Amino acid sequence: MKRFISYDESLTILNNIIFKAKTKEKLFLTNCIGRVLACNISADENSPQYPTSAMDGYAIKFEDQKNDFIEIIDKNPAGCVVESEVSNGVCIKTFTGSLIPNGADTLIPIENVEVINNKIKVTKEVPKGFAIREIGENYKKGEVLIKEGTIIGFAEIGVLASLNISQIPVYCMPNVAIASTGSEILDLGEEQINESQIRSSNHLTIEALAKKAGANTIQMGVVKDDIDSITKLLESGLEKADIVVTTGGVSVGDYDFVQDVIKEKLNAEVLFHGVTVKPGMHILLAKKDEKVILALPGFAYSSTVCAILYLLPLIYNYEGANKKLPIVKARINQDFPLKMNKTIFTACNVKYENNEYSIDFEGKKQGTSAILTNMLGNPALLIQKEDSKDIKAGELVDILLLNELK
Numbered sequence: 001m002k003r004f005i006s007y008d009e010s011l012t013i014l015n016n017i018i019f020k021a022k023t024k025e026k027l028f029l030t031n032c033i034g035r036v037l038a039c040n041i042s043a044d045e046n047s048p049q050y051p052t053s054a055m056d057g058y059a060i061k062f063e064d065q066k067n068d069f070i071e072i073i074d075k076n077p078a079g080c081v082v083e084s085e086v087s088n089g090v091c092i093k094t095f096t097g098s099l100i101p102n103g104a105d106t107l108i109p110i111e112n113v114e115v116i117n118n119k120i121k122v123t124k125e126v127p128k129g130f131a132i133r134e135i136g137e138n139y140k141k142g143e144v145l146i147k148e149g150t151i152i153g154f155a156e157i158g159v160l161a162s163l164n165i166s167q168i169p170v171y172c173m174p175n176v177a178i179a180s181t182g183s184e185i186l187d188l189g190e191e192q193i194n195e196s197q198i199r200s201s202n203h204l205t206i207e208a209l210a211k212k213a214g215a216n217t218i219q220m221g222v223v224k225d226d227i228d229s230i231t232k233l234l235e236s237g238l239e240k241a242d243i244v245v246t247t248g249g250v251s252v253g254d255y256d257f258v259q260d261v262i263k264e265k266l267n268a269e270v271l272f273h274g275v276t277v278k279p280g281m282h283i284l285l286a287k288k289d290e291k292v293i294l295a296l297p298g299f300a301y302s303s304t305v306c307a308i309l310y311l312l313p314l315i316y317n318y319e320g321a322n323k324k325l326p327i328v329k330a331r332i333n334q335d336f337p338l339k340m341n342k343t344i345f346t347a348c349n350v351k352y353e354n355n356e357y358s359i360d361f362e363g364k365k366q367g368t369s370a371i372l373t374n375m376l377g378n379p380a381l382l383i384q385k386e387d388s389k390d391i392k393a394g395e396l397v398d399i400l401l402l403n404e405l406k
Ligand SMILES: Nc1nc2c(c(=O)[nH]1)N[C@H]1C(S)=C(S)[C@@H](COP(=O)(O)OP(=O)(O)OC[C@H]3O[C@@H](n4cnc5c(N)ncnc54)[C@H](O)[C@@H]3O)O[C@H]1N2
Pocket: 180, 181, 182, 184, 185, 198, 199, 200, 201, 202, 203, 247, 248, 249, 250, 251, 252, 253, 256, 279, 280, 281, 282, 296, 297, 298, 299, 300, 302, 369, 370
């Protein structure tokens, strides 16, 4: 007899899965966007390495601002190293990004001087050290700038480039094998030979989700409801992949063989089979050696919601990413009673206006868990926890933003 566990229990089990030791790969910087850094990155030099000008102006000695005139003895464009030095009574014209010449301790901006016959007269004084970027202002030699486990984004790429680092180690992404089971489902292009057959969407929806999350996907297509085909499919999936995802064949029908194969043919360790969620109550999670099998229900909306709730966190876990599903608060426009004692995920429309998210259900169809079209447009999932109260219009509720996953 199936023992249904709560959504929270299922997440605890999911989050406790330990995959085999993480492997690393070295990639060029811009191929690492969204990936997890596999080492600490420290600065091997100060930035800036030398005092540098932050403005266009004249490098002077601070006390010379009182002088009637300071003589300009040289020009110091960015990218050059000027030989001359600043001493009392003389200055060097210096530009943003140029090194501050030896002897100078202050940069007086162009706007604060009058130039008369190759001399400057200070019209507005500045404090000592003005507009000089000190050694190590940006970072100091030896400072850990980016920690192992960080997700690489634009700022990390820029900092790595400034360190002249072209390749970095990142954790490998999991290989995810995906297949849909069902004697009534047809793969793309397969000929329909009777009216009961439908086109399979699940294997491709899940491939899209997994790919967007960065996983390496292995598409295994569609297999019929027979024990041998499903056994071969799962064995082959487990050989190639770290995570095998199937859809269909996990509920109570005579032809729901996926669960039997997982339990009896593969002797996999079932971590749970049955969760009090809607949709997706028949979901099954199992471990075989260091690999994971996620068997999702066949209905298109169910399998998609479950892939979001369970497969994406498995991918984040595998790559060591401290990532969470995008769950935020939103204001709901209507009463929404809790229809059953389960954690329920209902498709809604979301918009962001006046600094808050709001949701409505306009155009959303009601019916079975087959309605994938409810996820088109600007969708989110309203989350009602199983122990929660009926929702009243105008309240703040939890929603999962689906377009963030697209
Ligand atoms: N007596 C009961 N019947 C059902 C129960 C139950 O508790 N008692 N649970 C229902 C719920 S809830 C779900 S969800 C489904 C799950 O069943 P399976 O995982 O075994 O899925 P299938 O029966 O294979 O398919 C269900 C449905 O989805 C369509 N389907 C299947 N694969 C695909 C695909 N790749 N792409 C698109 N659509 C697909 C399939 O034709 C069926 O209509 O069981 C309920 N029944």
